[in-house]
Amino acid sequence: TGYVTLDPGFVNTAACSSxxxxxxxxxxxxxxxxxxxxxxxxxxxxxxxxxxxxxxELPTQAQLDDxxxxxxRHTLLHEDLKRFFDGFPRDAxxxxxxSSAVSALSTFYQDSLKPFDEQQVEISTIRLLAKLPTxxxxxxxxxxxxxxxxxxxxxxxxxxxxxxxxGFPAEPYDVDxxxxxxxxxxxxxxxxxxxxxxxxxxRLVGSSExxxxxxxxxxxxxxxGPLHGGANSAVxxxxxxxxxxxxxQTFVKKVKNKEDGVRLMGFGHRVYKNYDPRAAxxxxxxxxxxxxxxxxxxxxxIAKTLEEIALGDDYFVERKLYPNVDFYTGLIYRAMGxxxxxxxxxxxxxxxxxxxxxxxxxxxxxxxxxxxxxxxxIGQTERDYVSVENx
Ligand code: CMC
Numbered sequence: 001t002g003y004v005t006l007d008p009g010f011v012n013t014a015a016c017s018s019x020x021x022x023x024x025x026x027x028x029x030x031x032x033x034x035x036x037x038x039x040x041x042x043x044x045x046x047x048x049x050x051x052x053x054x055x056x057e058l059p060t061q062a063q064l065d066d067x068x069x070x071x072x073r074h075t076l077l078h079e080d081l082k083r084f085f086d087g088f089p090r091d092a093x094x095x096x097x098x099s100s101a102v103s104a105l106s107t108f109y110q111d112s113l114k115p116f117d118e119q120q121v122e123i124s125t126i127r128l129l130a131k132l133p134t135x136x137x138x139x140x141x142x143x144x145x146x147x148x149x150x151x152x153x154x155x156x157x158x159x160x161x162x163x164x165x166x167g168f169p170a171e172p173y174d175v176d177x178x179x180x181x182x183x184x185x186x187x188x189x190x191x192x193x194x195x196x197x198x199x200x201x202x203r204l205v206g207s208s209e210x211x212x213x214x215x216x217x218x219x220x221x222x223x224x225g226p227l228h229g230g231a232n233s234a235v236x237x238x239x240x241x242x243x244x245x246x247x248x249q250t251f252v253k254k255v256k257n258k259e260d261g262v263r264l265m266g267f268g269h270r271v272y273k274n275y276d277p278r279a280a281x282x283x284x285x286x287x288x289x290x291x292x293x294x295x296x297x298x299x300x301x302i303a304k305t306l307e308e309i310a311l312g313d314d315y316f317v318e319r320k321l322y323p324n325v326d327f328y329t330g331l332i333y334r335a336m337g338x339x340x341x342x343x344x345x346x347x348x349x350x351x352x353x354x355x356x357x358x359x360x361x362x363x364x365x366x367x368x369x370x371x372x373x374x375x376x377x378i379g380q381t382e383r384d385y386v387s388v389e390n391x
Contacts, residue, residue: 004374011270014195015371016203020053020357021194028274032192033057041281046187047071047157050129050353053192054360068156074130075151075160077138078108085142094139094345095230099220101135102128105213112211115363124212125356132352133157136345137164143339158184161349166337179336182289183346186329189278190350192357198222198229202355203362204371212359219355220348226265229326229347235266236330236340239299239306248305256315264310266327273320282328293335300331 007013022031030037033052040049044058051059051067059067084104088097105127106112112124134151141148141164149164159175162183167173193199201222206215223229242251255264269276290297307323310316326347333343362368 004376006376009270010195010200015200016195016362016365017367018194018358018361019056020361021192021354023194023271025269025271025273028272028277028280030193030277037189037277038281041185041188044188046184046191046350049188049191053353053357054125070126071130071157072153072160074127075134075153077131077134081105081108082138082148085138085148088142090143090145092143093224094136094143094342095220095224095348097139097142098132098135098345098348099217099224101139102132102213102220103217105131106211109213112213115206115209115211121212121360121363125360128212128216128352128356129157132349133161134164136349137161139345140165140338140342143341156180158187176293178289178292182285182332183336185285186282186332186346187350189281189325190347192351192354196228197225198351199355199358202359206359206362207368207371212356215359216352216355219351223348223351224344229344229351231265231324231326232330232333232343232347233340235303235326236299236334236343238265239302239330242302242306243299248302248309252306252309252313256313264306264316264321266330267310267316267323268319268321269324272322272324275322276324278325279323279327282325282332283323286328286332289332290335297331297335299334300328303328303331 005013020033022034023029032040032049033056035044035052035058040052044052047068048059048064051064081101081104084101085097088100109124109127111117111120112127114120138148147169149167149169151160151164153160155163155175158180162175162180163173195203198219202215202219205218206212210218226234238251242248251262252264254260254262286300290300307327310321316322329346330340330343333346334340338346
C-alpha cells in the first residue's frame with residue numbers, strides 16, 4: 001500500500017477485462033466478438049453488428065427481425081423533448097445538443113434509473129439505439145431552420161435517419177441506396193474500438209452506477225474533442241485550409257517542425273502502429289462512393305497526396321504514424337451533404353452500440369469496482385495558514 005504507478009493517458013494500464021473487441025495494433029487487426037472487421041464490413045449490417053456487440057453472438061433471422069422491429073418501434077421522440085431543441089441557439093454545435101438530449105432521456109424515462117434491472121436496461125438499450133438517429137436528425141434540422149420530420153418506421157434505421165435529416169414533410173424522399181449502404185458501412189466501422197477515450201468515459205461514469213443514458217451522454221462529450229471523434233471534422237478543416245492557403249509540402253513541414261502544435265489530423269493512433277484496418281476499408285471505398293455519388297473532390301486528391309508524402313517521410317515512419325479511421329470519412333460525409341460540424345455526430349451514431357455493450361458488460365461483471373484512479377501528489381508540503389493582511 002502507498003505505492004502507485006504513474007501512467008498519464010493510461011498508456012500501459014488495463015482498467016478491465018473485456019470480451020467485446022480485439023485490436024492488435026502492431027498487425028493492424030480489429031475484430032468484434034472475434035469476427036474480423038473486413039468480413040463484417042463486407043457482409044453484415046449496422047443493426048446486426050449492434051446486436052453482435054451488445055448480445056455477444058450474431059443473431060438468427062428471427063432474432064434480427066425481432067431486434068429490428070423493437071428498434072423501429074421506439075424511434076419517436078416525446079413531443080416535450082422535441083421542444084427542447086428550440087432552446088438552443090441555431091448555430092450551436094450539434095455534439096453538445098446530442099449529449100444534452102441523451103442526458104434528458106433520464107428525465108423522460110425515469111424507469112431507466114435502475115441500472116441493475118435487466119428489463120429496464122434492455123428497454124433503455126432499445127430506446128437509445130432507436131432515438132439517437134432521431135435526435136441527431138433534429139439537431140441538424142434545427143441548425144438549418146427546417147421543420148422536424150417524424151420517423152417513418154417502415155424504413156430501415158439508416159434510411160430513416162437520412163430521410164429525417166435531408167427530407168421535407170409532405171414530400172416523398174428518395175433515399176439513395178448507395179448512400180444508405182455507404183453510411184451503414186461507416187457505422188459498422190465505427191461501432192466499437194475497445195477502451196478508447198469515450199468508451200472508457202462511459203465505463204467510468206457507469207462504474208458509479210449512473211444509468212445508461214447518463215453514461216452515454218458523458219461518452220458523447222468525450223467523443224467531441226478533436227483528438228478523438230472531433231478529428232473527422234478537423235481533417236476536413238485542415239484539407240480546406242491547405243487547398244485555400246498553402247501547399248501540401250509547406251503544411252507537412254509545419255507539422256514536422258511542430259509549429260503552433262499543428263498535427264496531421266486523421267493520422268496516428270494510440271494503439272495502431274500500422275495501417276488502421278478501418279482506414280484501409282474506407283480508403284478503398286472512398287473513391288467508389290465519391291464517384292457513385294457524382295462527387296469529384298479536389299480535397300480527396302489533397303488527402304491522397306498528404307498520405308503519400310507522410311508515408312514516405314522519416315518523421316511519420318519513425319513514429320509509426322498512419323492514417324486512422326478519421327482520415328477519409330469526412331470526405332464521404334461531405335459528399336453526402338453533411339456539414340463539417342456534423343461529422344462527429346455521425347461517429348457517435350456509429351459508436352453507440354459499442355458504448356452500450358461496454359456499459360452492460362461492466363455492470364454485469366462481478367469484478368467491477370467504482371473507477372477511482374490514484375495520483376502522484378506534487379504540490380506543497382504542509383504549511384501554516386497566513387491571515388490575509390500578512391500575505
Ligand atoms: N501529426 C503529427 N505528429 C503526430 C501525430 C500527428 N497526427 N500524432 C502523433 N504525433 C507525434 C507526436 O508529436 C509525438 O512525437 P514526439 O515523440 O516527437 O513528441 C509522437 O508522434 C507520439 O505521439 P503521442 O501524442 O504521444 O501519441 P498518442 O498515442 O498520445 O496520441 C493521437 C494518439 C491519436 C491522439 C495522436 O496521434 C493525434 O493527435 N492524432 C491526430 C488526431 C486524430 O486523428 N485523432 C483521431 C484518432 S483515431 C479515432 C478516434 O479515436 O477518434
